[in-house]
Amino acid sequence: MSxxxxxxxxxxxxxxxxxxxxxxxxxxxxxxxxxxxxxLSKRSLRELRVVDIAREAGTSxxxxxxxFKDVEDAVLLLAEQADDEMPALVEQLEAAxxxxxxxxxxxxxxxxxxxxxDSHRAILRVxxxxxxxxxxxFRRTRRKALGPVLGGLAGQIESFQRQGKVGPExxxxxxxxxxxxxxxxxxxxxxxxEGLGIARDDLVDTCARILIQTVTGEA
Amino acid sequence: MSxxxxxxxxxxxxxxxxxxxxxxxxxxxxxxxxxxxxxLSKRSLRELRVVDIAREAGTSxxxxxxxFKDVEDAVLLLAEQADDEMPALVEQLEAAxxxxxxxxxxxxxxxxxxxxxDSHRAILRVxxxxxxxxxxxFRRTRRKALGPVLGGLAGQIESFQRQGKVGPExxxxxxxxxxxxxxxxxxxxxxxxEGLGIARDDLVDTCARILIQTVTGEA
DNA sequence: TGTACATCAGTGAACGCGCGTTCACTGATGTAC
DNA sequence: TGTACATCAGTGAACGCGCGTTCACTGATGTAC
Numbered sequence: 197m198s199x200x201x202x203x204x205x206x207x208x209x210x211x212x213x214x215x216x217x218x219x220x221x222x223x224x225x226x227x228x229x230x231x232x233x234x235x236l237s238k239r240s241l242r243e244l245r246v247v248d249i250a251r252e253a254g255t256s257x258x259x260x261x262x263x264f265k266d267v268e269d270a271v272l273l274l275a276e277q278a279d280d281e282m283p284a285l286v287e288q289l290e291a292a293x294x295x296x297x298x299x300x301x302x303x304x305x306x307x308x309x310x311x312x313x314d315s316h317r318a319i320l321r322v323x324x325x326x327x328x329x330x331x332x333x334f335r336r337t338r339r340k341a342l343g344p345v346l347g348g349l350a351g352q353i354e355s356f357q358r359q360g361k362v363g364p365e366x367x368x369x370x371x372x373x374x375x376x377x378x379x380x381x382x383x384x385x386x387x388x389x390e391g392l393g394i395a396r397d398d399l400v401d402t403c404a405r406i407l408i409q410t411v412t413g414e415a
Numbered sequence: 416m417s418x419x420x421x422x423x424x425x426x427x428x429x430x431x432x433x434x435x436x437x438x439x440x441x442x443x444x445x446x447x448x449x450x451x452x453x454x455l456s457k458r459s460l461r462e463l464r465v466v467d468i469a470r471e472a473g474t475s476x477x478x479x480x481x482x483f484k485d486v487e488d489a490v491l492l493l494a495e496q497a498d499d500e501m502p503a504l505v506e507q508l509e510a511a512x513x514x515x516x517x518x519x520x521x522x523x524x525x526x527x528x529x530x531x532x533d534s535h536r537a538i539l540r541v542x543x544x545x546x547x548x549x550x551x552x553f554r555r556t557r558r559k560a561l562g563p564v565l566g567g568l569a570g571q572i573e574s575f576q577r578q579g580k581v582g583p584e585x586x587x588x589x590x591x592x593x594x595x596x597x598x599x600x601x602x603x604x605x606x607x608x609e610g611l612g613i614a615r616d617d618l619v620d621t622c623a624r625i626l627i628q629t630v631t632g633e634a
Numbered sequence: 635t636g637t638a639c640a641t642c643a644g645t646g647a648a649c650g651c652g653c654g655t656t657c658a659c660t661g662a663t664g665t666a667c
Numbered sequence: 668t669g670t671a672c673a674t675c676a677g678t679g680a681a682c683g684c685g686c687g688t689t690c691a692c693t694g695a696t697g698t699a700c
Contacts, residue, residue, distance in 0.1 A: 217675095373611075388554075399589045
């Protein structure tokens with residue numbers, strides 16, 4: 197079922213006809229993916245042409261179709277690759293709420309989110325759009341990436357709630373969802389805010405504080 | 416310069432050749448806009464065809480081009496119309512932070528955002544995408560809509576800061592931006608969360624509390 | 635009140651480009667003996 | 668070590684559809700006298 201990239205002991209990669217890919221083929225496929233990503237950061241999905249991807253990758257359209265069903269297919273794969281990076285972020289998130297240096301660590305979380313978006317902006321944007329338009333495959337990879345974030349945050353909030361530090365009227369999962377939404381939007385949007393004269397450090401710092409405040413109930 | 420819809424004492428509307436539109440023409444144009452909006456909630460901008468819009472509006476493609484330069488042009492107009500609804504929301508926002516019933520009112524703000532998105536989901540989605548892709552016109556209308564929200568929130572935060580209720584390390588504008596990002600993402604995303612089993616009331620309530628907490632510094 | 639003309643609004647039908655997609659083929663690399 | 672054959676990887680060139688866009692035209696509505 198899975199077609200994913202970086203799973204351990206991955207199934208051998210196959211092309212559109214089910215043939216196993218040799219090393220050279222894998223390289224070409226990778227070049228096509230990079231080309232897709234590159235172009236997507238310069239123009240919209242709407243304007244993305246198979247021919248251009250092929251040219252950018254130094255190959256021909258026919259080759260593209262050897263590896264992908266269509267443009268969406270390639271984009272989905274890229275989205276899955278990007279989403280596979282999330283676990284590292286989630287780890288930070290789970291250790292971030294106690295101890296002296298929690299502000300520092302919360303900043304790390306916010307910063308991690310922003311970095312993640314900065315390196316996959318185009319893909320994540322398209323992924324979210326497709327997910328919101330209702331495409332199942334994009335919804336799925338999105339949920340796979342964000343689910344653990346929700347879970348992690350909700351767990352933390354719940355535990356602070358049990359300590360009586362967060363009010364009982366807060367719904368942990370709802371709050372977690374709100375925070376995740378917040379982090380994501382922020383990350384996708386920060387450069388526009390910086391254009392408005394809000395310095396990045398202020399943004400990160402302020403967001404880290406909001407995060408701590410909401411999760412732990414104290415400033 | 417302005418081409419906007421609901422400005423007071425608007426310039427007379429004109430078609431692509433600069434001819435003033437009579438009442439019948441205005442109706443047709445309106446039908447085309449509605450058709451565009453409708454279709455956009457069923458499929459992506461990528462799949463939106465002039466021919467389909469025309470058919471949906473019960474007219475011909477040639478007519479479409481009498482009123483709009485292209486599909487984007489129509490979509491931009493719709494985005495401007497949607498963004499013209501923001502001022503009402505901003506008003507709620509400015510009166511929402513003192514008094515007994517502030518939780519109730521904060522809920523109203525959150526709910527207002529969600530409703531706004533619910534009635535213009537497709538358009539606002541496309542607007543944001545286009546803005547993030549760097550399209551100036553979409554950026555502009557987006558900023559016009561969200562700017563006052565930022566300003567309003569920042570003003571409130573600043574005043575609570577002066578009262579010593581919000582810590583001085585919070586950057587009012589950054590916090591306002593974070594909250595605006597949060598509200599917007601939440602509004603665009605809530606139905607997915609509800610699908611995950613988070614009840615809408617819980618979501619609204621929890622978000623209202625986060626809002627109050629962050630703006631006023633107290634729960 | 636009727637006729638002539640002007641403007642408004644809308645469209646059928648066609649043109650032609652751009653693009654997705656495929657097919658039949660070539661050349662490169664690996665393997666058996 | 669050399670030859671024959673199998674598989675891998677890639678592509679040129681064409682086909683044809685779908686769609687954006689326009690043009691020359693028709694019919695409807697308004698206005699002058």
